[in-house]
Amino acid sequence: MTCSSHALQKFPPPTEEGKANVSVKLKPEVFNPFTLSPLPEQTILDVLVDWVQNKRLFSPTAARGMVITDVTHEVAYCYRLETFTEHRSVCLRFEPQCKTSKATMSPKPAGEVQEPQPWKVPVTPAKMFHNQVLNYRLIHTDRVTGCSYCQEQKCVMCKACCASTRCKGEKMVPCMSLGQVCCEMCVGKGQMFYFKELQVDYRCHLDRYLLGVPGSIPEERISHAKGEILHNGLGQKVCPISTFSVEEVNAASWRMVRSSHSSCPQCRIIQQTSTEGSAKRRIRLWL
Numbered sequence: 001m002t003c004s005s006h007a008l009q010k011f012p013p014p015t016e017e018g019k020a021n022v023s024v025k026l027k028p029e030v031f032n033p034f035t036l037s038p039l040p041e042q043t044i045l046d047v048l049v050d051w052v053q054n055k056r057l058f059s060p061t062a063a064r065g066m067v068i069t070d071v072t073h074e075v076a077y078c079y080r081l082e083t084f085t086e087h088r089s090v091c092l093r094f095e096p097q098c099k100t101s102k103a104t105m106s107p108k109p110a111g112e113v114q115e116p117q118p119w120k121v122p123v124t125p126a127k128m129f130h131n132q133v134l135n136y137r138l139i140h141t142d143r144v145t146g147c148s149y150c151q152e153q154k155c156v157m158c159k160a161c162c163a164s165t166r167c168k169g170e171k172m173v174p175c176m177s178l179g180q181v182c183c184e185m186c187v188g189k190g191q192m193f194y195f196k197e198l199q200v201d202y203r204c205h206l207d208r209y210l211l212g213v214p215g216s217i218p219e220e221r222i223s224h225a226k227g228e229i230l231h232n233g234l235g236q237k238v239c240p241i242s243t244f245s246v247e248e249v250n251a252a253s254w255r256m257v258r259s260s261h262s263s264c265p266q267c268r269i270i271q272q273t274s275t276e277g278s279a280k281r282r283i284r285l286w287l
């Protein structure tokens with residue numbers, strides 16, 4: 001059965017939910033204590049030897065024999081804000097009218113029953129913080145109309161012979177000399193079955209702020225490095241942090257949260273998580 005779609009109609013969320021709203025907490029946030037304990041020299045040497053083994057110009061033996069005279073620790077801070085949103089739109093779909101189509105038809109004619117409002121249809125994501133698209137056939141949106149392609153004639157002119165009925169022989173038998181072929185659009189039914197489909201698009205947006213990352217280290221490597229979680233936030237809309245000891249992180253948090261609440265007026269925020277101060281360690285060796 002063929003099934004196609006027409007233009008997509010977008011529906012912004014109800015005003016009170018789409019409105020940007022960054023509240024300021026009265027209570028200070030609680031941060032996990034962070035202690036920068038020194039790494040054992042052997043651990044540092046093991047990492048160094050492991051790294052040297054992948055370099056042609058360096059000798060692992062020489063690396064094993066190196067003597068560490070000093071170690072400098074530096075800390076980088078990472079603030080992550082994940083926003084899980086949903087976007088709803090409705091498209092008009094159609095298929096040839098058949099027995100299964102009739103079974104889903106509304107008993108009342110169009111206009112007498114109210115179509116469901118897109119944002120009032122209960123839909124939940126299969127998994128939070130994962131991109132996904134869900135489609136739902138909306139009830140009370142069924143319409144049956146005549147097929148405009150064949151003008152309800154159920155068949156159209158044969159393009160191979162232009163209705164001259166010369167389609168004969170083994171190679172060209174599209175119309176069997178009838179001059180007409182079955183309408184592909186309605187598969188010979190003469191009528192089309194229209195209905196509306198709700199499309200719910202769930203998206204996960206990640207925003208990240210890194211502070212104290214040396215220019216020689218790619219940000220991607222820092223963000224995947226192990227660190228200590230200093231603060232976690234979870235909510236429909238998280239509040240920005242404001243009492244962390246590093247003011248740049250507070251400012252970035254405020255900027256990112258405010259932006260996330262207003263960047264997509266067509267979307268509704270379902271949930272946000274913020275992870276703050278995931279401290280990474282960079283070690284500078286003096287050999």
Ligand SMILES: [Zn+2]
Binds near residue numbers: 148151186187190
């Ligand atoms: Zn047709």
Ligand SMILES: [Zn+2]
Binds near residue numbers: 174177179180
């Ligand atoms: Zn023909």
